[in-house]
Structure formats: structure tokens, C-alpha cells
Amino acid sequence: MSNVAVVGSQWGDEGKGKIVDWLSEKADVIVRFQGGHNAGHTLVVDNITYKLNLLPSGVVRKNKISIIGNGVVIDPWALLNEIIEINKLGIKVNDENLYIAENANLILPVHKELDEIREDLKSIVKIGTTRKGIGPAYEDKVGRRGIRVMDLANKKNLSRKIDTLLNHHNSIRKGLERKIVDKDQLIKKLLTISSEILKYSKPIWKKLAEIKKEKKTILFEGAQGILLDVDHGTYPFVTSSNTVVGAALSGSGCGLDTINYVLGIVKAYTTRVGEGPFPTELKNEIGKKIGEKGKEFGTVTNRQRRCGWFDAALVKQSCTISGINGIALTKIDVLDDFNELNVCIGYELDGKKIDYFPSGLQDQLNVKPIYKKMDGWVKNTIGIKKWKDLPENARKYVSFIESFCGVKISSISTSPKREDTILLENPFK
Ligand code: GDP
Ligand code: IMO
């Protein structure tokens, strides 16, 4: 059996949680490798809805190992709370089935506060973040002043590291006329939860090497989507991590040979939460109808997601950037009631046709989508489990996406439920 990496291929919320849960039947180990609790992954199993933020989406199945890799930024209080909540739903999470990387960086209250301060400042560009402290925590990581999981084990070292961290943050806070952070209080707060967190802490690179040796199957679960990638996304309206498949290796500590198949999760239309360019956005009744049918409200912030037509040019670009081998197409059922559908196949910029999405913000805002019109199917697809049972026009829509992007459609999801999925090509070959 081979190992699979799942990545979101649009602006997040493509249905990664559902697909990872469905695929994890065939995996032994499920690994999150970037992002933090800005992610909201929803699974529906036996009519119970699970909303996961930091825990990998394989967690609801028995006898699986869940790993949070070094590339994830961990809010320890959010993690412990999530474990309590999922335990209440009858899912057992303990130090035998959850491992977290000892070298993962922590999100501290000071990060969340800075995220919020910036989002509320009138004088700088509002990104529309999840306000969870993700950006500031990653900034401290690359700034080499972050606090990592293993730092909780040594009070003296922790104290020195917090000095460095607060030296930076309190200067900013003074400049913004905010109350400075009290070191002793922060240390006390951290030491209260340190043993609870440290019990999950491991050298994950070493664990993964053992897991590979034992020929166990690994499923990597990306968060966010390629268009939110800090390099390849709609910068600066992005998250602060790399969301492309390369992050699965650096964010867990394993080599190129670990991943055999990259599965891109693609929603049958487009959504985005927060600010930023969105060429196929529909600020009209059609967009509203998609949002209502697709229940497009953010899992983390409950914000209404912006909705638009499927952007095949963007997805094709994501497939190239992340080396996607197969597409899991989700939420096709949401398009059941449309007589006509539009699919973006390129753009017009300053009177010229272009076949890719440019990197510059101004160009991204100025491009006009070029649409191919397709007939809708106006038939129910909810719960369909076989390709041949899909209406002919739905099959045409899927086949067009496959041929335009030049990537095989590996599966099609027809409802939020685990079992309502059509398998066309098994990623675990
Ligand atoms: P993620 O962040 O990529 O895991 O996606 P979210 O969980 O944030 O958002 C996807 C939403 O769509 C969730 O509410 C899922 O339950 C739901 N969903 C997933 N697949 C399907 C599908 O095929 N059809 C419908 N109607 N809903 C789906
Ligand atoms: P999942 O894993 C959709 C968006 C935010 C904002 C930008 C930066 O559920 O697909 P951040 O808090 O990361 O600094 O916010 O990124 N964003 C997401 N949008 N799905 C997500 O995760 C997201 N995580 C962050 O809305 O525009």
C-alpha cells in the first residue's frame, strides 16, 4: 500500500475532512502538517457531525494513530479543549493514539491578541483572518523566538525564551499603546497545562521512520487550500503557512519517497472566506442560492462564505503547483438545481487573454473570467454512489473538469455523509 497526501486545491473548505475520514479506513496513521486551529474540518458519520480543528480527521476511527506534525502551530488550550469535546462524543483520544511533534511551535494568548489588534486596526489592510493567532505564531517561528512544545519541559529555559519573545511583543504593544504582557502570569498559565501537553510530545520524524519501516500506511491531511498558500496564493490575502504538498514533508519530517499519491480536494464550485481576489465570485441571487444549498458558513468563525462558479483555470494551476495526481470532487449535489452552469477556463487581462492566474494582487483583482457554458442536470444526485447513476450532464461536467485540468477524477462526493462517495480510482494503489 502506498501513502497519500490530501491537499485543498481552492481557498479551503473543499471537504477535506469528509474525504480524509473516508480514506482513513485504509490508513494506519493520519498526519496534520501545517496550519492550526484556523482549520475547520467537518465529518458526518452515522448521523453524528464532528467538527475538527487541530485533530486529524482520522481520529474518529478506532485503531488509528493521529499525528500533529512540527509544521502545525498549536494553541495548547484549544487542543486540550478539542480533546475534551471529542471525548464527550465517545471518541477516545489519549497518548496512545495521539502524538504531537515536540518541535511544533505554540500559539500563545499574545499571538491571538496581536491577530485581533491588527484585524481591527483601521490603518492597515484587513485580511479577514480567523483571529486565532496563526500569522503572529508563524512570524515568531521564523523569527526564531517561538516557544515550542518541548520548551514546556524545562522551566529555566522556558523563562529565558519567554524573555526573548516578550521583548519583541511588548515593544510592539507599547507602540500600539496596549497593556504589556506579564511574564510571570504567562509562565504560570503555561505550566498549568504543560504536563497535559507533554504527554503527547514525541520526535515525530523518528516515529514516522518507524511507521514506514513497519510498512504502515500514512495519510497526510492538509489544511486550508493552495490559493491560501503563503507563496502561491492570493498574497497578502493568504494564511501564513505553505499549504502545497511540499509542506507535508517539511511539516512532519520525512523524505520524498514517503508520498506516493497527491490527492487534491476540489469543490464543484468555488468559495472563499475573508477578504481577497475571487474572479468568479457571484454577488447575486445565484451566489446566494449556492451558499444556501451548500450551507456555506465557516466552521471556525461562522462567517458567510463568498460563493462563485467553478474556476477550472485556477484548479488546473493548483494541480500543477502541487503535483496533484488525482482529484476528489466534492459537493456536486449542491449544483443539482441549476439549468445552466458556468466554468471559468481562462481570463482576460487588459484586453488580452491569459490562461493562468497572475501573481500580482492588482492583476488578480482585474482579471475577467472567460466562461464556458454547460447545461445543468436538474436532477437529484444526493447520495449517489455509482458513476453510472449520475445524470448524463453531471458526468459531462465532471469529465470536462478532468480533461481541462489533465488530472484523473479519483472520487466524487454526493453528500456530507462518509458513505456517499463514488470511488473511481483508489489513491492507495
Ligand atoms: P474542509 O475544511 O475542507 O474539511 O471543509 P469544511 O468541513 O470546512 O466544509 C465542507 C462542508 O461541506 C462541510 O459542512 C461538509 O460536511 C460538507 N460536505 C462535504 N462534502 C460534501 C458533499 O459532497 N455534498 C454536500 N452537500 N456537502 C458536503
Ligand atoms: P480549512 O482547513 C478557509 C482564511 C481566512 C483568511 C485567511 C488568513 O477549514 O479549509 P488565518 O487565520 O489563517 O491567518 O486567515 O485564510 N482561512 C481559511 N479559509 N478554510 C480554512 O481552513 C482557512 N484557514 C484560514 O478566512 O482569509
Ligand code: MG
Ligand atoms: Mg473548513
